Amino acid sequence: MNHERLTIVIPALNEEEAIGDTIFRCLEARPLIQEYAGLSHVEIVVVSDGSTDKTVDIAREFEEVAVIVFPQNRGYGAAIKEGWRQGSGTLLAFLDADGTCDPRHFAEMCRLAIEESADVVLGSRMGPQSKMPRLRRVGNHLYAFLLGFLCGRHVTDTASGMRVVRRGSLRQLYPLPDGLHFTPSMSARALLNDLRVIETPIGYSERRGESKLSVVRDGVRFLQTIFDGVLCYRPERLLLLGATLCVMLGLLLALHPFEHYLATHRVEDWMIYRFVACHLLGSFGLLLLLATALSNQMASFGPRRREASPFWPALISASLRWPAVAVLMGALFLATIFLLWPGIVEYVSSRTVHMHWSRLIAGTFTLFSMLQIAVFAVLMKVISIWQRERSFGALTNVMPLAPNEIGNVASLQRPIEPASRS
Numbered sequence: 545m546n547h548e549r550l551t552i553v554i555p556a557l558n559e560e561e562a563i564g565d566t567i568f569r570c571l572e573a574r575p576l577i578q579e580y581a582g583l584s585h586v587e588i589v590v591v592s593d594g595s596t597d598k599t600v601d602i603a604r605e606f607e608e609v610a611v612i613v614f615p616q617n618r619g620y621g622a623a624i625k626e627g628w629r630q631g632s633g634t635l636l637a638f639l640d641a642d643g644t645c646d647p648r649h650f651a652e653m654c655r656l657a658i659e660e661s662a663d664v665v666l667g668s669r670m671g672p673q674s675k676m677p678r679l680r681r682v683g684n685h686l687y688a689f690l691l692g693f694l695c696g697r698h699v700t701d702t703a704s705g706m707r708v709v710r711r712g713s714l715r716q717l718y719p720l721p722d723g724l725h726f727t728p729s730m731s732a733r734a735l736l737n738d739l740r741v742i743e744t745p746i747g748y749s750e751r752r753g754e755s756k757l758s759v760v761r762d763g764v765r766f767l768q769t770i771f772d773g774v775l776c777y778r779p780e781r782l783l784l785l786g787a788t789l790c791v792m793l794g795l796l797l798a799l800h801p802f803e804h805y806l807a808t809h810r811v812e813d814w815m816i817y818r819f820v821a822c823h824l825l826g827s828f829g830l831l832l833l834l835a836t837a838l839s840n841q842m843a844s845f846g847p848r849r850r851e852a853s854p855f856w857p858a859l860i861s862a863s864l865r866w867p868a869v870a871v872l873m874g875a876l877f878l879a880t881i882f883l884l885w886p887g888i889v890e891y892v893s894s895r896t897v898h899m900h901w902s903r904l905i906a907g908t909f910t911l912f913s914m915l916q917i918a919v920f921a922v923l924m925k926v927i928s929i930w931q932r933e934r935s936f937g938a939l940t941n942v943m944p945l946a947p948n949e950i951g952n953v954a955s956l957q958r959p960i961e962p963a964s965r966s
Contacts, residue, residue: 548582548634550634550654552587552637554567555591555620555624555641556623557595559641562643563641567609573647577647582655587631590610591613593614593622635658635708636708639705645748650706650708661740662741664710664734666744683763691728695732696781709730716737717733717734728770729769729772732774733776736773780843784833784836787829794826798822800818816901834920836861838924838927839857841924842927873921883904
């Protein structure tokens with residue numbers, strides 16, 4: 545037996561029909577959990593989230609259970625976080641009060657957390673034995689696919705209401721929301737911050753009482769939570785994906801005009817729409833590519849990430865530095881002059897322009913690209929200055945000052961005395 549302790553939090557809002565049976569099943573499963581996972585102690589905490597029925601009275605009938613009461617409803621996530629805060633466990637768990645999940649699964653989940661050194665163990669309700677309603681099952685599959693696509697790691701149940709978390713991992717998971725989107729937010733943060741996440745299948749039964757989940761409202765919140773997590777930890781993934789889509793679509797639109805030009809050596813008027821579309825896609829794609837490199841540099845100011853920067857964003861960021869940026873801007877400047885110079889000369893000499901529209905669109909694209917890169921170079925310089933100042937500030941906080949520097953600082957901090965009147 546090791547020294548790991550488990551705190552099981554049961555958040556409850558008007559669950560008088562199920563809370564008694566859920567607590568009884570947890571108490572009954574406690575010896576199994578403790579023996580199977582080798583825990584030194586298992587405690588159960590019920591948090592009433594503003595219940596107005598008999599939930600609190602029923603919970604208080606169990607002397608071995610701690611009961612926390614919120615006078616007003618604060619939210620599903622707030623109840624779990626308060627139970628974790630007041631609990632003493634090194635392993636933290638929660639279980640919905642509606643009786644849908646079997647607390648005996650905590651035995652295997654705690655064993656995985658200890659033996660596999662997992663940060664988060666999810667109980668997946670998506671197995672063949674699950675009795676989850678069809679609409680919620682489809683929604684969970686959608687959220688799992690979306691989160692897996694955006695972060696490159698996959699779980700089957702992003703909103704599972706039965707989990708085990710290491711207390712030491714909370715610093716990488718917090719802050720978490722107070723509402724029902726607490727669970728998908730935790731999943732997103734755990735996966736995007738490269739925590740060790742393990743799934744294990746659990747059974748799922750029909751709930752007792754009325755569900756607090758709104759399919760539409762909470763579904764939208766779940767989606768927003770996933771995107772917020774991606775923007776917080778991996779914004780370069782979305783930006784690079786957008787840049788890639790723009791480039792691929794632009795090349796697809798340019799393919800037919802390019803084949804026609806190779807065959808006829810002519811630029812036809814019907815191509816103007818594709819030229820304009822390619823101009824917009826190319827400009828927006830370059831903007832997203834530059835934003836990818838910029839966000840990769842900005843990551844040092846955001847939440848700490850366990851792994852180094854992803855390969856492609858790091859490569860793009862490294863490529864778009866001096867002197868590579870200077871060379872690229874020089875090439876774009878020469879291309880702009882080559883494309884627009886005949887029109888400039890014609891306008892200066894005759895105040896008229898008969899230059900073909902294809903040169904104008906191509907020239908404005910290279911010019912606008914050069915300006916975008918110039919702005920990007922300035923912003924990258926700003927970030928490098930901030931990073932240098934931040935590093936210098938951290939260094940001066942740990943390095944002692946020399947005696948003459950102490951005197952200089954003291955003289956700066958000494959209040960200025962008013963000049964004496966003659």
